[in-house]
Amino acid sequence: MTTRWGILATGKIAHTFARDLDLVPDAELVAVGSRRAESAAAFTAEHGGTPYGSYEELVADPAVDVVYVATPHALHLENARLCFEAGKHVLCEKPLTLDAAAAEEMVRLARQHDRFLMEAMWTACHPAVLALRDRLRSGELGTPRHLHAELGFRVDAPPEDRMLNPALGASALLDMGIYPLAFADLMLGEAVDLHATAALSADGIDLDVAMVGRYPGDVLATMTASMTSWSSRRASIATDLGRIEVDDFHHPSRTTFTPYVQAPGDWVFEPGATTEITHDPVVGQGYAHEIVEVGRCLEAGLRESPAVPHARTLAVLRQMDAVREQVGVRFPTAQG
Known part of the structure; x- marks a missing residue:
């Protein structure tokens, strides 16, 4: 089974991910989405795939099985929601969201739409x-x-x-x-x-x-x-x-x-x-190993990874919530 990937956003981490994706035999980059068409075009000229000048066009591509979300933390929830509503599985950069409340909502959305979700905690697959x-x-x-x-x-x-x-x-x-x-x-x-x-x-x-x-x-x-x-x-x-x-x-x-x-x-x-x-x-x-894990889970019909289960992702986010509360940091866009 070949897992067909889309990449949402074209920053530095997305380039690193794409290079490792090219090393995985049963994975293929088929599409890339950016808020700017020229950025998507430049990315695909280097790594391959179809460029899209919006995230909406990316998730609408029927050739995409799973989307790697590589935007800043504060945007992960809305980006993942877009993917789930389009029927796409999601690998989302870490941390999954700014706080545990938003992460719980992302997990709820994945279950509601019966889609796979994994935080890109690649060290857990290293x-x-x-x-x-x-x-x-x-x-x-x-x-x-x-x-x-x-x-x-x-x-x-x-x-x-x-x-x-x-x-x-x-x-x-x-x-x-x-x-x-x-x-x-x-x-x-x-x-x-x-x-x-x-x-x-x-x-x-x-x-x-x-x-x-x-x-x-x-x-x-x-x-x-x-x-x-x-x-x-x-x-x-x-x-x-x-x-x-x-x-x-x-x-x-x-x-x-x-x-x-x-x-x-x-x-x-x-x-x-x-x-x-x-x-x-x-x-x-090292990112290739999380790519392999996502492909393995999708082939097995799983909706979360045993290597990076939702419970572990949420547990670490709750720890970070506790740390932020202790040190007095609050994000303007955080839910908790």
């Missing part, structure tokens, strides 16, 4: 992340006691850019912080308790945020996100047997485990031999 999760769950790496993950980069953009415009959902938490929260959720389960602090801009958006969470089994996690500074992009998990290190959990390529072994003397431990946690090859930039 071979390196899945291999680590499975090894951690097996117990062979020990019992996790603390997780740390950080993601940040300096944003230099005009105030009207989506990265800094509150009306479009500008937020270090929503753009970067969702990744450490989702990583912790994948590795440890749903957070039991979460606390945060943040540095806000003059417009009231969070530029830097730090979070500490307690997870099942009293495992602790510390997580940071930033739009003002360059983080290591690393993640680590300390267990009672050793340390797990992920070189770049946002785009992981190498994950290692270092056991700590008894050394001569009382209460003296030292690192043993580091081993690499092997995983299946990563295709492209």
Whole structure:
């Protein structure tokens, strides 16, 4: 079965997605929609497909099975609604919406129209992340006691850019912080308790945020996100047997485990031999794996992905709602 894709919007992430889509044998880009006809034409000249100068024309194309929604966060709900009403399945960029209330509405619409919906949390489909999760769950790496993950980069953009415009959902938490929260959720389960602090801009958006969470089994996690500074992009998990290190959990390529072994003397431990946690090859930039997952689900007649279930998406969004409330950030277009 070949899954026929449409892409809604033509920004940077849409280009990255299209390049990985081209690497998936059973997926085909058939149409692209933009608010400007010239933008759609330029996109399809590079990646293929039929260009449309409006989103309405894109979703009306009978050749499109599923639409990848790549607009700013604040527009996701109305864009997904348009797709569902046209009978299209949806893969929607993360976060699914600005808040959990809007995400619940999107899930309701998908069920009402009997359409597939998945948040594009591509790390949940990434071979390196899945291999680590499975090894951690097996117990062979020990019992996790603390997780740390950080993601940040300096944003230099005009105030009207989506990265800094509150009306479009500008937020270090929503753009970067969702990744450490989702990583912790994948590795440890749903957070039991979460606390945060943040540095806000003059417009009231969070530029830097730090979070500490307690997870099942009293495992602790510390997580940071930033739009003002360059983080290591690393993640680590300390267990009672050793340390797990992920070189770049946002785009992981190498994950290692270092056991700590008894050394001569009382209460003296030292690192043993580091081993690499092997995983299946990563295709492209990693987005290909979520594309494969969507195709697999559609072929099986599923309406949500077991890898990225609606419940997990909603749980992480509720966590972000709680963080925003604690740090005093409210979007003008948010429902909650």
